[in-house]
Amino acid sequence: MTRGGNPPLKGVRVADFTWIGAGSFTTKLLADCGAEVIKIETATHLDTLRMTPPFRDDLPGVNRSGYFADRNSSKLSICLNVKTPAGLDLARRLVAISDVVANNFRPRVMDRLGLGYDYVRKLKSDIIYLSMSMQGSAGPDAHSVGFGLTIGALSGLQSLAGPVDRPPAGSNTNYPDHVPNPCHAAFAVMAALIHRNRTGKGQFIDLAQTEPMVALLAPHMLQYAVDGVVVERMGNDDPTMCPHGVYPCAGNDRWIAIACASDAEWARLSECLGGRAPRRWANADCRRAERAKLDAWIGARSGLLDRYALMRDLQDAGIAAGVVQDARDLVENDPQLAHRGRWVRLSHPEMKDSIYGNVPYRLTRTPAKLFSPAPLLGEHTEHVCREVLGISAGEFETYRAKGAFE
């Protein structure tokens, strides 16, 4: 296959008003594929992720958050205070020469700023305008505020995850922000770009950050719709595999996940753990009926073993087993992630040399990669004004005097 070629989104410009989690991650997916993503920020109302730990040297600062950095690779940053007439004017000039406008504010915030869809489409008739508020732009609950964790609660992730005999545990993370919402939003923008290239028409994309998570849990929604069954959380049980669980290994808080798909696999698994399991467990129904005893039997044996050695033994026997890796393991102990170049270190004026996650898909012909580290706050203000908007040095100073760049 011929290599080379331009990045997929070369020539696509995004006026990026997103911030915090899901929005910034969406535009990062576009930026790492070569779109010119111009993050419009203001020091008067910071993207709070800039002030969210971890920080380089534990020292808080607008350009020192690793959380912010990872979600803002390959972007340009311009500081515009759109609450000043001069700042708003520049934002509108930028929007007028962009392909995509993106935001994840509450509904009507962009309208109040003078940058709503109805206004923007007058400036740029084929604009693709992505709005990704928590609950969508209209409706009885549209004025809610939320974060990934509350979205996880509203969308069923919380109630369906965890042991049956404890309160619902959820994912302990802002999961909808990290994958479901950015991926669906980026997919929708790409579909809209394809449509625009064919027809010359832009459109408004209204994503409610509760819905992608529900779409992923659709099988449980079908069970309710068709059978009237309200599914409960099921701990680590699986409908087809047994044993299927997370078992202790030697060391402090060390675990291995094991998923056993057949009686033959069970025979090999029990062999790897030293044999002498009750003979009736050769039958999957018996194993399932005695789940607690089975798990205790496995745990008593796995608990004495090194987690990586046990994984290799089980894998040699053809059994799905995986060490429960933590962040250190991902970076230091995983030859597969290293093989794929999962982690990239980029040099940044304040962050120095620090870690970023690579693009999660490998494109063999056109590059998709981290083109640059996260921008400093307002790092590209002058560049964007002069090179992208084409304003003169004198005009730039006039805008500055009017407070446009605060």
Place this chain on the structure above:
Amino acid sequence: MEPTQALEGIRVLDLSDEYSHYAGKLFADLGAEVLLIEKPGGSALRHRPPFLDRIPGRRSAAFESFNTGKRSRVIDLDSPDGWHDFECLVREADLIIEDWPNDVAGRRGLSIDALAVLNPQVVLATLTPFGRTGPYANYAASDLTVLALGGFLTMVGYPDLPPHQLPQRQAIAIGSMFLAVGAMMALFAAQRDKLGQHVDVSMQECVTMATENAVQTFDLTGSVRKRFAGSQRHAGTGLFEVADGYVYLFAGGMAARRFWANIVTWLADEGEPGASALADDRWTDLSFMSSEEAKAEFNAIFAPFVRKRTKAEIYQQGRDRQVPVCPVSSPRDIAENRQMAYRGFFQQVDIAGGTFRIPGVPFIMSETPGQVSAAPELNDAGLDYQTQRRAAS
């Protein structure tokens, strides 16, 4: 005629067996022609429990959910005739989605180089547990073991119990979503360059995208994030029991700081005696908010307040007062969610003679709205094809 759906006319061959069905669904729901090519007997997902009991046929809830809008054709790709039929389809295709194990892909000779000879513009998008190459490439895997190796599982669960999985196989879901986005990027480039390429996606690698700030935290501070279910993350962020279930509140921590005053006002207006204590300056200090003392103090004030109220009351009041708090919803609650109903998120779909309300496309496109229709019966497009072949010969 101008297309009314964004991906109208785009042809996708979906070879998903076990993992990548959701990716093809995303294309189908926006109007692409997605042909699910199934092995004799049907793709593995058709046989995955639970099955939907009240309709005829042994229908898998997962298969019915993740194959909306597709058509199905059975082809035995291990037979020369079957492979020939597949190659004919490749000549007309824009995108091929597949999740075959590495040895199967190798044995059948499925590679971008081979496909490009038939159709230089075609994109091949591959989802496997660990990627096509590397030391773990041929490891046995399940959703749970990939969540584990991808570093997500360690963050999920109660500290005194083993970590636990997420509903509906999220490692597979995560891989499928990134597969769809990666495939879209390659498709976009193929329309421009008239050249396809291979998109290689590892579920494990994609799962690491869900580890929040854990890797940066380790890199910058050396500390390793653990699971913390059952306790507040910061004071004001966590699960609280209410009269008829639970709510999740996210009002403590950096990003939520600006909502704190709204909670204080809310509690004060409702006559909660502890409200004034929460107005103190200490509650703006992130290190104090992370302390056990702060969590206990907040809990002592907030827990009794919400315990007397229902999920619906807390949700409504929180919403109107701009406090980030949501009910912990069951599938029934979600089916009855009025906001999703207002947006028309659920769609009526005919499945096996019945009409059911199922999740639709989770975003609204003003010019090219997506829509879902029932997953295909096995080989529903096979007969069309045979008719065409007879006509051609």
